[in-house]
Amino acid sequence: MATTEKRSHDDAQLKTDDRDAAYTGYRRSTERNRVVGPDGHQLDPRTDLANHSPTGLEWGYGGSGPAQLALALLADHYADTVAFDHYQDFKNDVVAALDGDEWAIDIATVENYLDPAQIEDSTPTTEISGPHDEIINGEPTGETFYRCEGCGMESLSSGLKMNGCPRCD
Numbered sequence: 141m142a143t144t145e146k147r148s149h150d151d152a153q154l155k156t157d158d159r160d161a162a163y164t165g166y167r168r169s170t171e172r173n174r175v176v177g178p179d180g181h182q183l184d185p186r187t188d189l190a191n192h193s194p195t196g197l198e199w200g201y202g203g204s205g206p207a208q209l210a211l212a213l214l215a216d217h218y219a220d221t222v223a224f225d226h227y228q229d230f231k232n233d234v235v236a237a238l239d240g241d242e243w244a245i246d247i248a249t250v251e252n253y254l255d256p257a258q259i260e261d262s263t264p265t266t267e268i269s270g271p272h273d274e275i276i277n278g279e280p281t282g283e284t285f286y287r288c289e290g291c292g293m294e295s296l297s298s299g300l301k302m303n304g305c306p307r308c309d
């Protein structure tokens with residue numbers, strides 16, 4: 141085993157020759173940062189689940205771009221509801237620690253992040269309908285909302301769908 145090679149600063153980061161089993165990120169100055177999954181697919185930022193960063197994915201600190209990347213990475217592997225429940229922790233534990241303009245993390249870092257109890261289905265028990273177009277004065281506003289069928293509470297955030305109704309669930 142080669143012991144003279146210098147490891148990356150963070151244990152989560154790999155040497156770049158392990159990229160076939162990794163997520164890789166590339167910071168770009170003139171266009172959106174690029175993040176690629178293990179089989180070469182471009183990572184979907186999943187702004188449909190939560191839109192922290194319309195301008196793209198970031199890492200190395202704890203802000204909105206890193207929150208979007210954390211959500212995208214977990215949602216690439218876990219059910220949407222599970223990703224939504226845990227991505228802020230994943231941001232703080234993993235994404236904020238990614239260092240530099242290029243990085244690679246082993247898929248095991250994502251696969252092993254949650255234990256089985258955390259992965260169990262967190263689907264809300266209350267039926268949530270939506271999204272529906274919001275109509276004001278007969279005109280769609282471009283916003284969509286979700287409604288709890290139990291109590292009628294409405295929310296513009298997909299968090300109602302992901303987490304269930306705070307009154308009923």
Ligand SMILES: [Zn+2]
Binds near residue numbers: 291306
């Ligand atoms: Zn409710």
